[in-house]
Amino acid sequence: MAQPTDNSVYSQRPGETVPKISEKDRASPSPLKVPSRLLMGPGPTNAHPRVLSAQSLPLLGHLHPPFLAIMDEIQQGLRYLFQTTSPYVLLVSGTGHAGMEATIANCLEPGETIVVATSGIWGQRVCDLSERYGAKVVNLESPPAAAVKLEDIKASLEQHKPAALFLCQGESSTGVHQSLAGLGELCHQHNTLLLVDTVCSLGGVPFFADEWGVDCMYSGSQKCLSAPPGAAPFFMSERAMKKLKGRKTKVATYMLDMNLVGDYWGWYGKRWYHHTGPISMWYGMREALAIVAEQGLDSMWKRHTELGKYLWAGLRQIGLEPYVTDPADRLITVNTVRVPKDIDAVKLITFAMSKFSLEISAGAIGITPTSHSSH
Numbered sequence: 423m424a425q426p427t428d429n430s431v432y433s434q435r436p437g438e439t440v441p442k443i444s445e446k447d448r449a450s451p452s453p454l455k456v457p458s459r460l461l462m463g464p465g466p467t468n469a470h471p472r473v474l475s476a477q478s479l480p481l482l483g484h485l486h487p488p489f490l491a492i493m494d495e496i497q498q499g500l501r502y503l504f505q506t507t508s509p510y511v512l513l514v515s516g517t518g519h520a521g522m523e524a525t526i527a528n529c530l531e532p533g534e535t536i537v538v539a540t541s542g543i544w545g546q547r548v549c550d551l552s553e554r555y556g557a558k559v560v561n562l563e564s565p566p567a568a569a570v571k572l573e574d575i576k577a578s579l580e581q582h583k584p585a586a587l588f589l590c591q592g593e594s595s596t597g598v599h600q601s602l603a604g605l606g607e608l609c610h611q612h613n614t615l616l617l618v619d620t621v622c623s624l625g626g627v628p629f630f631a632d633e634w635g636v637d638c639m640y641s642g643s644q645k646c647l648s649a650p651p652g653a654a655p656f657f658m659s660e661r662a663m664k665k666l667k668g669r670k671t672k673v674a675t676y677m678l679d680m681n682l683v684g685d686y687w688g689w690y691g692k693r694w695y696h697h698t699g700p701i702s703m704w705y706g707m708r709e710a711l712a713i714v715a716e717q718g719l720d721s722m723w724k725r726h727t728e729l730g731k732y733l734w735a736g737l738r739q740i741g742l743e744p745y746v747t748d749p750a751d752r753l754i755t756v757n758t759v760r761v762p763k764d765i766d767a768v769k770l771i772t773f774a775m776s777k778f779s780l781e782i783s784a785g786a787i788g789i790t791p792t793s794h795s796s797h
Contacts, residue, residue: 515703
C-alpha cells in the first residue's frame with residue numbers, strides 16, 4: 423500500500439519524502455510477563471507491594487502543586503532517614519551511579535585532590551570518576567576483605583591536604599562495612615569535605631549525617647528501602663553548599679548541577695523547571711519513605727542486625743564462612759561468603775535460580791577468582 427503524500431494526513435513538512443513504513447520489527451501485541459524472583463543479591467531487592475502500588479497511580483504534571491507537595495513529603499522523609507536538619511536533601515533522577523557523579527561533580531573542582539578510601543569496586547569507580555572531572559586522586563586501598571584503617575586515613579589527610587575524602591560505608595562488592603567514627607571531626611580539622619556512599623547500607627545500619635559530620639552523601643532506592651532502582655537519595659551539608667556556591671568553575675554537568683537541580687526541589691526559596699522528574703518513581707519513593715517512618719529507624723536497624731545474625735548462624739551450620747573475617751569490618755546488609763574449594767559457585771547459583779527462583783549474586787564484583795567469594 424502506497425504511503426499518502428498529502429501532509430494533512432501525517433503532517434510531514436514540504437519536501438519530506440514518506441517511504442513505506444517497515445513492519446520488520448513490529449511486535450505482536452501481548453501483555454508483559456515477568457517471572458517471580460526472590461532477589462537475594464546485593465540489589466535490587468524485592469520492592470514492597472505498597473511501593474509498587476503507588477507507582478501505578480495516575481500521573482501528575484512535574485510542576486503541579488499536588489506533585490510539588492509530594493516532593494516536599496519526600497524531603498521530610500529523607501531528613502528523617504539521613505538524621506539531618508539540612509534543607510539540602512533531594513532525590514537525584516537516576517540510580518546510585520547518578521548520585522555518585524552528582525557528589526563528585528558538585529564537590530570537586532579540576533586540579534583539587536581527593537583521597538578515596540577503597541575497599542572494593544565502588545571506591546575504584548569513584549577514583550575513575552574523579553579523574554574524569556579533572557581531580558587529583560589518591561587511592562588509599564585497604565587489604566582484601568577489610569576496611570581502611572582510621573590511622574591510615576589520618577596520615578593520608580595530613581600528607582595530601584585533600585579537598586575531599588570519599589568512603590563507601592557499605593561496600594557491596596566485598597561485604598565490607600567502613601566505620602565513619604571520628605572522620606567528620608578529622609575532615610573538619612583539615613578543611614576537607616567528607617563524602618559518603620551509603621547505597622547498600624542506608625536504612626540497614628546507623629547513619630547520622632549531622633552528628634557524624636558528613637558533608638555529602640548519596641544512596642540508592644533499591645536496597646534497604648525496598649523500592650525499584652531509579653532514585654538516588656542525596657544530601658549536602660552547609661559546608662558542602664558553601665563549597666558549591668564558592669566554586670571558581672561551573673559544575674561540568676548540567677543534569678546533575680545542584681545549583682539547578684536544587685532549584686527544582688525548592689532549595690533556594692523558589693521552584694524552577696530543570697528537568698521532568700520521574701513522577702511514578704517519586705510516588706514509589708514517597709511510599710518507601712512513609713514505610714520507613716512507620717517502622718522507625720531503630721526498628722529497621724535492629725531487624726537487619728538480628729536477621730544478619732540469624733543468616734550467619736544458618737550458613738555456619740552448613741560449613742560456610744564469611745569472606746570478611748573480622749566482624750568489625752563485616753557488613754550485615756550484603757553478606758559475602760567464602761565458597762569452599764570443592765563447590766562450583768556458578769553451578770550452585772544457577773541451580774538456586776532454576777529450581778527455586780532464588781537470586782544469589784555470582785560472586786563479589788572486583789574480587790579475584792581465587793577468592794571464591796559470593797553474595
